[in-house]
Amino acid sequence: MDIILRNNIHVTGNLESPQTLVFAHGFGIDQTSFSKVIPSFEHDYKIVLFDNVGGGKADIKAYSPKRYEAINGYATDVAGIIQALDLRQVTFVGHSVSGMTGMLTSIHYPGMIDKLVLLGSSPRYLNDPKDGYTGGFDHATLTSLFEAMEANYHAWAAGFSKVAMRNEDRPELAAAFAKTLNDIRPDIAIQVAKAIFYLDYRGELPKVTLPVLVVQTANDIAVPAVVSEYLEANIPNSRLTKVETEGHFPQISAPMEVVAAIQSFL
Template sequence: MSPTLKKKNNITVEGNPDTSRTIVFSNGFGTDKSAWDVVKQAFSQDYRMVLYDNVGGGNADPNAYSPIKYSSLNAYADDLLDIAADLDLENAVMVAHSVSSMITMLASVKDPKYFSKVVFIGASPRYLNDESANYTGGFTQPALDSMYNTMTTNYYAWVSGFSSMAMGNPDNPELGESFARTLAAIRPDVALAVSKVIFESDVRKELDNYRKETLLIQAQNDIAVPDAVAQYLNKNISNNKLRYVDAEGHFPHISAPQEVIAAIKSFI
């Protein structure tokens, strides 16, 4: 593995080094690769496992982040392709959460050889509503502007509120607190810039070019991704299965890992 790339994306290769099967885990915004700590254990004996952090979060190299370079999801897709090429991946299984789902989709359209089956957890091709297309993304522009303003004026107060809402599961507040810690570790100006790129992204047109066999995992009461978005992806990805898991919030792989493990295993 390239030492430069390893440092850039905080890449680790774990699991069974003697198998030809590889599974890649890619986390969403505000978390780091530790989000997969429970889920990955279920695959450690049968797969070589690749985990990494997207630039701008986790323990990725902070010097690698540039708001100009990472002004769209395509830059993150290029990073994923660099990792895949460096590790000689071929027909790997990809498990991606939230924004990393659409990053994976973009990467697969650019170069389809690296991944065979793909799992999207809480994926969205566009977070903003689009009335002209009768599309419900879940957010309005004024709501996003209000969020950006709160992030700018008091980032850590925003972290506290957003983390508990996004995680859900009020009976287990430690889950939201764990997300708050990884979210608070991101430099506020970087978090704001990355949030804008994510929440104002629109990759719906690329879905027509995406051909991978895909499992869509959707939880209940996801404040970031309403059910209408899961239904939209189900209709617009050519080869997919939509599976609802018995979990609440935007992070079912953290709050209900056994549900997610069972869904992934039945798919792959």
């Protein structure tokens, strides 16, 4: 029960199905971001949704700067959720940073996850000129980003939501993202953002032993196409598919394309 409340867990779909889909949201949004994807799977799969601690309707009292100073804390949470609900035959759909969370869970807790979908995920956001790696951001850009967050978080959220969501012809999408960003306590948002943007899990990619689907959108400010190509090249049993939508949130801007990609993978 503590975990249910901590992560605002909801279980829906076919509760008798032996197969489970766990959906995990990225930074600044919550489990409702998958609302247009879920109906396509409810008949055949048990569906598990949750909010990451620090966001959505997760228990704010559960947030600990020490536990979540790196995303390993979130991977431990995922393992706890799978154990507490006794989930089997799990396909983990992780958006953005939650893709890496799912990957770490599969490595540290072998057998818990059977398949993994990385939806707009990155093993490292920071460029590494020494290795010739392009993540999409340099040190100066990240420094400016965090200075903007710390100077006026709400103004930063209004601007960032537009460039991350894209789809300028549907401004309501960026407005909804701005709202969920603004619902996060600024100090928590800044710490979690730093944990995300400075992570580096490139060395973990060869350790992944399960089937992986990498999903890439067009014109994603957070994850350029070269990053998804890097994932496919370095995760042994992986394949890359591209969905025809712009921005970092394909489950919101093009849900049926995401559904088709996942269904093909399953």
